[in-house]
Amino acid sequence: MVLDAGRIFCYYLFMRWFVRKEKGIKSKEKKPIPDGVWVKCDSCGEILYRKELEKNLWVCPRCSYHFRISHKKYLEMLLDEGTFKEKDGNLAPVDFLKFKDYPKKIEKSMKNTGLKDAIICGEGKIEGMDVEICVMDFKFIGGSMGSVVGEKVKRAIYRAKERKVPLIIVNASGGARMQEGILSLMQMAKTASALNLLAEEKVPYISILTNPTTAGVMASYASLGDAVIAEPGALLGFAGPRVIQQTIKQELPPGFQRSEFMLKHGMIDMIVERKNLKKTVVTLLRHFLNK
Amino acid sequence: MAFVLDFEKPIVELEKKIEELKAAAEAGNIELEDEIKRLTQKVEKLRKEIYQNLTRWQRVQLARHPDRPYTLDYISQIFTDWVEFHGDRLFADDPAVVAGFAKLDGETFTIVGHQKGRTTKEKLERNFGMPHPEGYRKAMRIMKLGAKFGRPVISFVDTPGAFPGIGAEERGQALAIAENIRDMAVLPVPIIVVVTGEGGSGGALAIGVGDVVLMLEHAIYSVISPEGCASILWRDAKYAPDAAEALKLTAPDLLELGVIDEIIPEPPGGAHRDLKLTAERIKKAIKKHYSRLKKVSPDKLIRKRIEKYGKMGIYKEE
Ligand SMILES: [Zn+2]
Numbered sequence: 001m002v003l004d005a006g007r008i009f010c011y012y013l014f015m016r017w018f019v020r021k022e023k024g025i026k027s028k029e030k031k032p033i034p035d036g037v038w039v040k041c042d043s044c045g046e047i048l049y050r051k052e053l054e055k056n057l058w059v060c061p062r063c064s065y066h067f068r069i070s071h072k073k074y075l076e077m078l079l080d081e082g083t084f085k086e087k088d089g090n091l092a093p094v095d096f097l098k099f100k101d102y103p104k105k106i107e108k109s110m111k112n113t114g115l116k117d118a119i120i121c122g123e124g125k126i127e128g129m130d131v132e133i134c135v136m137d138f139k140f141i142g143g144s145m146g147s148v149v150g151e152k153v154k155r156a157i158y159r160a161k162e163r164k165v166p167l168i169i170v171n172a173s174g175g176a177r178m179q180e181g182i183l184s185l186m187q188m189a190k191t192a193s194a195l196n197l198l199a200e201e202k203v204p205y206i207s208i209l210t211n212p213t214t215a216g217v218m219a220s221y222a223s224l225g226d227a228v229i230a231e232p233g234a235l236l237g238f239a240g241p242r243v244i245q246q247t248i249k250q251e252l253p254p255g256f257q258r259s260e261f262m263l264k265h266g267m268i269d270m271i272v273e274r275k276n277l278k279k280t281v282v283t284l285l286r287h288f289l290n291k
Numbered sequence: 292m293a294f295v296l297d298f299e300k301p302i303v304e305l306e307k308k309i310e311e312l313k314a315a316a317e318a319g320n321i322e323l324e325d326e327i328k329r330l331t332q333k334v335e336k337l338r339k340e341i342y343q344n345l346t347r348w349q350r351v352q353l354a355r356h357p358d359r360p361y362t363l364d365y366i367s368q369i370f371t372d373w374v375e376f377h378g379d380r381l382f383a384d385d386p387a388v389v390a391g392f393a394k395l396d397g398e399t400f401t402i403v404g405h406q407k408g409r410t411t412k413e414k415l416e417r418n419f420g421m422p423h424p425e426g427y428r429k430a431m432r433i434m435k436l437g438a439k440f441g442r443p444v445i446s447f448v449d450t451p452g453a454f455p456g457i458g459a460e461e462r463g464q465a466l467a468i469a470e471n472i473r474d475m476a477v478l479p480v481p482i483i484v485v486v487t488g489e490g491g492s493g494g495a496l497a498i499g500v501g502d503v504v505l506m507l508e509h510a511i512y513s514v515i516s517p518e519g520c521a522s523i524l525w526r527d528a529k530y531a532p533d534a535a536e537a538l539k540l541t542a543p544d545l546l547e548l549g550v551i552d553e554i555i556p557e558p559p560g561g562a563h564r565d566l567k568l569t570a571e572r573i574k575k576a577i578k579k580h581y582s583r584l585k586k587v588s589p590d591k592l593i594r595k596r597i598e599k600y601g602k603m604g605i606y607k608e609e
Contacts, residue, residue, distance in 0.1 A: 096605045097539055100524055116609070147604030154601055176492070176514050178523065181538050182550050185492060185514040186603040189500050192469055193476030193597045216514075218465035219493045224473055238464035238493070239455030247455050257460055265461045 041065055043233075057274045066231050066274055068211060070113070071120045071135040074170045078278050079124040079133065086122040088155055091148045093117055095179070102179040109140040117148035118173070121156045123165075127282045129291075132160040135170040136217075138210075143173035145217050146180040150187025153221055157194040157205075166204040166285050171222040174240075175215025188220035195224050204288035206281055209236055209259070209268065227284050228268045229277075230259035236268070294357040298341055298349055302560065305334040338559050345509070348532035350541050351517055353509040354488050355451075358563040360570070361420075362389055362404030362447040365487065368570030369577070370395050370402065376433050378425075382462060385426030387418045387454070388498070390433035392442065395577070401437030401480075403430040403498050404447030407488075420489075421454035424467035427497045431471050434478055443481040443585070445577060446498045451516065453494030468497040475500035476596055479589035483580055485573055486510045486542075486551070487562070502587075502596055503580045504550065506542040507569070508557040512550070513540035549603065552580075 039048050043065035053060070057077065058067035075084050093116070095102045110116060118140035124133055134156050136143045153169070160167040176184040198205055207225025209218075212235035219238055222228075230236060237257040245252055255261050262268045272280045285291070295303050309330050316323045345353070353359070366373050370393035377384040390403045407420035434444050453464055475482060475498075482501035490499065490512030506512065520534035521527060539545075542554045555572050558565035584592070 090609045092607050092609050094605050094607050097537065099537055147606040151604050151606055178515050178520055178538075180605075181514055181548075182512055182540065182545055183548060183604055185496060186550055186600060188469075188493060188496060189472055189476070189600040190603055192472040193500070193600050195473055196477045196597065214465075216493055219468040219497075220472060221469070223463075223466045223469040236465075237460045238453060238468070239460065244455045244457065244460070248457065250457075252457065256457070265463070267463050267466060 042067070059274050064232060064273070066211065066233055068138060068172070070139065071115065071137040071170075074135045075120070075124070075133070077274070078168070078170070078281065079126060079131075080128065083125040084122055084133075085124065086120060087159065088121055088152050089116065091116060091152055093146055093148050093180070096183075097179065097181050099179040099181075105141050105179070113137050113140045115140055117146070117152070118143045119149045119152050121152045123159070123163075126168075126278065126285065129282070129285055129289075130163065130165040131168050131285075132156045132163070132165055133168045133170075136172045138172040138174075138212075141177060141179075142175075143171075143217070144175060144177035144179075144184070145173060145187050145220075146177035146184045147187065149177075150184075150190045153187075153191045154194045157191070157198050160203050160205070161197050161201050164201060164203055166206065166288070167198060168206045168208065168281060169221065169225070170208045170210060171213040171217055172210045173213055173215075173217035173222070175217060185216065188216050191221040192224060195221060204285060206284060208277070208281075210234055212236065214238065214240060226288065227270075229270055229272050229280065229284075230262065230268050231277075232259055232271050232273060234259045236262050296349075296352050296356065298345075298352075299560070302334060302338055302341065305330060305337065309334065335559075342559065342561075346532065347535040347539075347541055347544075348517065350509050351511050351531075351535050353561045354511045356561065356563050359488055360562050360566045361407050361409070362449060362487070363406060364566055365447060365485075365570050365573060366393060366402060366404075368566060369574045370400070372399075373402075376436075377429070379428035379432060381428060382425045383423075385418075385423050385429060386416050387420050387422040387450070388426035388430050390430050392433075392437065395574070399437075399440075399442050401434055401442045401444045402447070403433060403444065405450040405495075405498070407449060418454055420450045421452060421491075422450065422494060422497075423454055423456070423459045424462040424464050427453075427467040427471050430498050431474055434475065434482075438478050438480045441480060443581060444478065444483070444501070446482065446484045446501065448484060448486040448490050448495045448499050448512075449488035449510075450491045450494045451489055452491035453497065468493045471497045472500055476600070477593050479593060481581060481584035481587070481592060482596075483577055483584070485555075485577070486512050487573075490540075491516065500596070500600070502584055502592060502599075503552045505553050505555055505573070505576050505580070506545060506551045507555050507562060507573075508542055509561050510542055511540045512542075512545055513538050 041060040044063035046062045119136045121134040206227045209230040259271045373393040375391040389406045405420045408414035408417040484501035484504040486506040517531035517535040518528040521530035545551045558568045562569040
């Protein structure tokens, strides 16, 4: 009996270890956009002329692979020129758990993104319509949600509610930020509970999912849009594919957890190519607002 | 006791010795009484020493102790007239979550909770207490059903996490968790959450939003398991004890961070050493908080709940 319980417990620990392992993404996706004249497509391997790619919104003209782009590009792409006014840009993370290497990671991410944390929020206009907008940046510690991301999303929700203007969030995140422990988990409750207030005022909220949106962010505000739109080929879900594979010890079906898979299983409303993103958002807002 | 943790061993060995001496004394050897008394004092002292200085990792082990009481154990001790409901009405019934109604002091409560298995067979059936989306949806369905009749919710949290599997993803694990969190925030009845064992990340929070969150002394609650954290930080799960320290996942840690409202002390040696006493203390805490919450209007409950979670987090404004 003692032996049996011990064995089961070990198996259980073993499983737990796999279960909770890093919600990772494939290494090929980690490559930043390289500088230089030529860029190799991460998906089909085609050598592409950088300027062409830039003009094509960083979508491969051959295989339509959507490169990961910065928060700045999304703001440019979605908002009418010159209309963005940043809010809460002064909020910065605190290493209150004295967590290994956290200050170093923050510093490096700040340098890489020009942001103080993994999200930029503010107001702007889309085809003349006032909106509150938040854009996450995966380059800031994997777009992870700590206290700052949660607080900024909450404040954006409150502003949208007060001003009665639609909220748009462009998501890119590996989940809650381990370095802020339990308080990062509580940001899921902070954001998801506040969304009730927006619904009460009948203010639309559009959630845009980019590669990847998983774990704590997907399991809170990212999933709760009145419309949930995904870019093609984005990794979406709760657990990372590697964790799942190691837990169930089976091959995952092709395309598992990608936008197309999620659409097929009824988890998102539509897949929209980057070049049609703004147009789609405008159409949706006009429907929701009956304009 | 079927399972003994390393740091429990000296205590258990002493206890065994005392039992043996007692048996011998009963058989007619009276001279053993002093020795029994001496050893009993020794074991009490030892227990105090060990349990007052538990490392965070030792608490993790206690929270996962195979003999630790599970939700149904507490329900049978604290409540009467328990009726379990099944299914999410969409896909299936998830045995990793239990939901239903029961009485405490003549009043009906909605009860939801994670459920782990005791025997090997039951562990597998209950999937080690790791729910699928249908488990979360069942819990929410029953909470809403109860709220229709004005019934307050008691939620028992004890899970390693939401299950990471193909079916779970296909049926929207992330969405199920997100919807539960959102909907619990505006449920128009009092919600008291009791973290009894493992608070495994989003899988715990999915039934863990409430007006009051109580936590057993040796329970844990974390954004990621110590093993998962260690394999990211040190590329090796064997550093889980260090990760447990870093994550600050114990009841005292969470009280300090304002995430929980009260710690329920466990009997000497942990909840598994005395289910009855543990259950009694949980019952007392539930009654205390409910007597206060029942006087608050639904609107105010909801407003306060959203405000409470809205305040969580530590950041600076530069
Ligand atoms: Zn390509």
